[in-house]
Amino acid sequence: MPDVLHNLALGFSTSMTPLNLFYCFVGVLLGQIVGVLPGLGSAATIALLLPITYYIPATSAIIMLAGIWYGSMYGGSITSILLRVPGEATSVMTCVDGYEMARKGRAGPALGISVFGSFIAGTLGVLGLMFLAPALAQVALDFGPPEYFALMVLGLTLVSYLASKSVPKALCMAMVGLVLGTVGLDPVRSTERFSFGILTLQGGIEMIPMVMGLLGLSEVFIMLERQTRSEDIVQAPAGLRNLMPTRRDWRDSSGSIGRGTVVGFLVGILPGAGATIATFVAYAVEKRFSRHPERFGTGAIEGVAAPESANNSATAAGFIPLLTLGIPGNVVTALMLGAFLLHGITPGPTLLTEKPEMFWGIITSMYVGNIILLVLNIPLISLFTRITRVPPAILRPIIVLFCLAGAYGVNNNPVDIVVMVVFGIVGYLITKFGYEPAPLVLAFVLEPMVEIALRQSLILSQGSFLIFFNRPITGTLLALALFMIVSPLFRYRYRLYPGSGVPRAR
């Protein structure tokens, strides 16, 4: 116990400095805003802000990026409830009962319970992170290259299986990401690969312009292509007053918040699953355990409370693989790994012992950020609903501006703008053809680590592939990955039915 207090004190002494408080505030506010805006996701926003993190201290940078992520979980529910348009993929499930509640004139309590549920789950999630991360980091200290290799293979497989509409397409994207990751000097022997004598390519493809193009600019292109008619501009109702859920609402939803938190946390730890899947699972669990499952879909407050809690605890859990193993489990934490690497810091089991003030600073900042979000949301929610009235015609050029300045600012090299535009076009085309950029980005970030782990393992075993199967952890993880690849039984496949805005399991 004294250890916990000591760690908390250390963490808060980092996260409560004026500078870090400022970046935490900026992060959660931005997250809240992009959460409200349909079309612009948290991954795109984090990609857009990556170049800025180059110029601020590492801890502040991660605090800000983390704030964007969990902040967007608060904002995403607003348009889901009021307009049946999810602001984020993680609030798709909230549309179902949230919008029905709003139609019955209960928009206030629906928004209220999603804010309180988010806060409770976010805080409990951070508590879980605080206790689990050091323990896992301790275990991970014994991991060697074979374990890391197996974890990354499993992670990439899970991403392709859980988080996508089509498994072969997701695997294709992961392979393209891995191939792109090999461009530049081979990390072991320094052989030049795929650089074609071009100086810019010798150091590998620059991550920042690439992700800004794939995740940010491509969104602009997709938004541009849609004809913006007047009825497409989302109009939110003004004058929301009563956000407070009634006593009965609390009684109905307290169990859902608890279950949503636990489900979200457990799903969130898994690489590849993440917050979106967590909301699907939480909703399904809630419906399964409800005494009145028929109420779901007609405006049951449990149907809002459970997924909104799940997505917040899932974000906290999502930090566990990144902070303890140094392996990102989804595209958002992959971008954060990028931010760490920009500062020359490799997160992993040694982060806790070598930079405890940073480790605990990041974790405690999430308590602070959740409190800021609660305080912001309660009085200002009707103000946030007005963000939806910013016309896309103004929003799009501003996103482009951020892309331009950010891509250029990395190396002061206009070639980076061209790289960004090329990946913008790639991102736009792959989205149009039903592929997703997320596995590509994750695989690209993981590639050098995969390669080093594989080759070091084989040096360790003097060339025997048995090393991947006769170590218990490695063997289990790889067997699991293999099982996922060969067995179609374990596929969770969700997709959006065109126009309905409601996901269904197939």
Place this chain on the structure above:
Amino acid sequence: MLRRHEAASQSANSPGYRRAGQTNADRLSGSVLFLFALAVIWQASKFPFGTIRAPDSGFLPMSFAITLALMSALIVLRTWLPRTAVTEMPAWGGMGRVVATVMALVVYASAVDWLGYLLSTLLIMLLLLRGIERTGWGMSLLIACISAVASYVLFRQLGVALPQGALPF
């Protein structure tokens, strides 16, 4: 009073699902990926491969590319299977604005070093706002000026070295 928002914009972009044989979007995308994989295999064959026991620089690129070739072939081949959900050929109706934006960005990249950040950003914002988004002249000028100056100040404050250009601003 709540207004029901028709999620028309959502459906415009979601891949549609039709029975095999009706469309060939997956055949096209799968074939492009397959050709890309072949090109990677051809290039990777020039790197030292090593052996399975001691893989060298070419080992992983080759393995990734072979997996990509297999997966993309699967995407193409399964379109002939009965009752497979395949992606509908996307519509290209709004392409004009995308192409125009891409061209503007490329021109920006080639001009920013000698025009300077402020002037070139002002011009591209004006072009995007007025030319592509059809915002009114007054509004376009106002937002272009504010955003160019504000981003310049913000990035300079953060320490990003933005080009001054040939002009004194």
